[in-house]
Amino acid sequence: MKNSSLPLLSIARFAGLMLAACLVIAPAAHAQSVPSPKPAAEDTWSYNTIDLWSSRELGQMTLKTIGVDDDYIRLFIESKANTGNGELMMPKAFETTGRADMNSVTMFRGEREEKIMYKWPLEPGKKWTFQIRQEVPVNNTEPDSESQVLTNQFEAEVKGWETIDTPAGKFKAIKTVYKNKWSLEHNPANGLVVITSWYSPQVKREVQSISETFTPEGMPEARTRQQLLSYQVSK
Template identity: 25%
Template sequence: MSRRLLLSVMLSVFCGSVCAQTIDAPQLKAGDTWVYSDTVQKGTRGWNNSTMVSTLEEIEGDRILIGTKRQGSTQPPSEQTFGLDWSRSRDVDGKQTVVNQPLDFPMKIGKKWEIGYTEANPPSNKAHSSETIHEIYRVAGWEDIQVPAGKFKAVKIEAEGQWTAVMARAAVGGTRTVATAGGVTAVSQAGRIDPRTVSGRLYKAFWYVPADKRFVKAVEEYYNANDVLSERYTEELVSFKPGA
C-alpha cells in the first residue's frame, strides 16, 4: 500500500470515529475558570485588547452564573447568567428571549438551529426605533486551531444572519453664513430625518473543545448596509482551570 493511500485510509478512519460522534453537554462545575484575550474593533476607530477572567460561580437547574473581571483587577466581577449551552437571554419587550446561542447540545456535524427576534427601542442603539435579528447556526466540522492556550482540535460552529432596523425619526439643525450688503449673517436651519429601514449582515464563528467545556475562540462580526465591517469581537482562550 502506498504512503498516500495509507494516509488517506488513516484520515478516513479518524474522521469516521471523531467527526461522526455526538457531542454532549459538558459537565460544568463551580470554580471552572477561563481566561480569555478579548479584542474589540469598531469601524476605523481602531481596536482595544484586554485579558478577562471568567469563573463559574453557581449552577442552578439549567442556568449558570458566571463572574467576569479584568485580570488583575481588585474590583468585584460583573455577573451574568447563561444557559448550559452558553446561550444568552435577556428581556426583549417584556419577555425573556434567547439572543445568542453558540452551542446546541447534543451536537453533531451538520446540525442547524435558528435565533430570531424583534425588539422595539433596542438599548444598544438609540438611533433605531426597532431591530430584527435572524441567525442560522450550523455545526461545520472539526478543525485544528491555534490560540494563546495552545493548539486544539475543535468543532467549528458558524452562524450567518441579517439585522434589519427602522431608524428613529431625528431632528437635525445647524447654521450657515449668508453674505449680505451689510456684511455676513448667520442663518439657522432646522429639519428632520424621517424613519427609514436599513439592514446589514452578521457572521459568527465558535471553536468548541469538549475538554475545555467552552469555546477556545469566538469571532462575531457585524456589517453595515454597505457591507462594510462595523464591529468585530474576538475572544481567544489563554488558559482553563477546572473547578475542584
C-alpha cells in the same frame, strides 16, 4: 449610514453574553457529536480580544463558575478594557446567572424569544434559526427619544471539527457559524454580522470566537477575535 452604531453595540453585547454563557461537556476529542454541557464549580477561563484590522489588544476577560444548581450556573466575570496607549484600565467585575446549556430566554413586548446558541447534541451539518428583537432609540445621540425595534435574525450551522492554535495551546474544537441579518424598524440601516466560534470539549468552553460586521453592500467593518489565554477546569 444613520444609526449604524446601534446594531453594532447590540451585537457586541450579544457576543459578550454569548461567551460568558458558553460551557461545554468534555466528550472524546474526536467525537462527532457533543451532548449538552455539565458545568463544574471553580472552572476558570481567561480571554483577550484582538482588533483584526490593527492587531491591537482591546481588552481581557476572566470568567469563573462560582456555583451550579441543576440547569443553571452562577458566573463571576471580570473585564479590563485597553486604553489607546496599550494600558489596561481598572477592571470591572460582576456576577450573573445563566443556563448551563449555553442558551437563554428573553421577553419582547410580552413574547418569549429564545437565544438558541447551541442546539444539542451538536453535530457537523446541523442547522437552526432564531430571532431576537429589542427596542433601541431612534436617535442614537438622544437615549430618551422615541424607540424603534432592532430585529436580529440568526442562521446557525455547525461546520465540523478543526485544530485551533491559541495562547493557551492547541485544541480540537467544533466550529459553529452564526449569520445575523439585522434591520431597524424606522431606518433603512441594515447589515450582516457573522460570528464564528470554536469550542473544545477539553476546555469545556470556546477557545476562539471571531466577529465580523458588514455593510449592506458587503463591505467589512469591525473585525475582532476573542481567544483563550489560560484555563483551569475539573475533569
